Amino acid sequence: IDALAAARVQVVADSGYRGAGPTFDLPQRRRxxxxxxxxxxxxxxxxxxxxxxxxAQRGPGERANAMFKSWKVLRKIRCCPQRTTALVNAIQTLILAG
Structure with missing residues (x-):
């Protein structure tokens, strides 16, 4: 969270991130x-x-995270970030293929 805020990356998040910084877009609270x-x-x-x-903006990301959580190979991954990225891309291709 701090790294995203420091890099000024715009993030669409849920209300659990209230107070995380000005770059976090959050839903409106009830009055x-x-x-x-x-x-x-x-x-x-x-x-x-x-x-x-x-x-509507958050929905696709939430669904993707839910699908990735169902893949057991990602639960205890112990490799470098580059290999993890390749693995996630391969899983995403399999999901989109059918």
Missing amino acids: PADRDTGERRRLSPAQREVNAAHA
């Missing part, structure tokens, strides 16, 4: 509770639209 009723205020239609677009 604080109303003091009179104690209920949390709903997001405006524009904020809901922003959250939907954010989820």
Whole structure:
């Protein structure tokens, strides 16, 4: 996280990364509770639209991570990053092939 922020890499992340830095795009939070009723205020239609677009951007990456987690060969990998990259690319090709 620190390396991404230091390199000023724009990241689309979930709300668990709140406070990670200005380069992290996060979904809109619900507004604080109303003091009179104690209920949390709903997001405006524009904020809901922003959250939907954010989820659409994050979705493909989340699905790819879920698929990679199902490949046992990646669970205890002990090789250099270049070989890992080649292995991930090969798995991605197999996934896309069918």
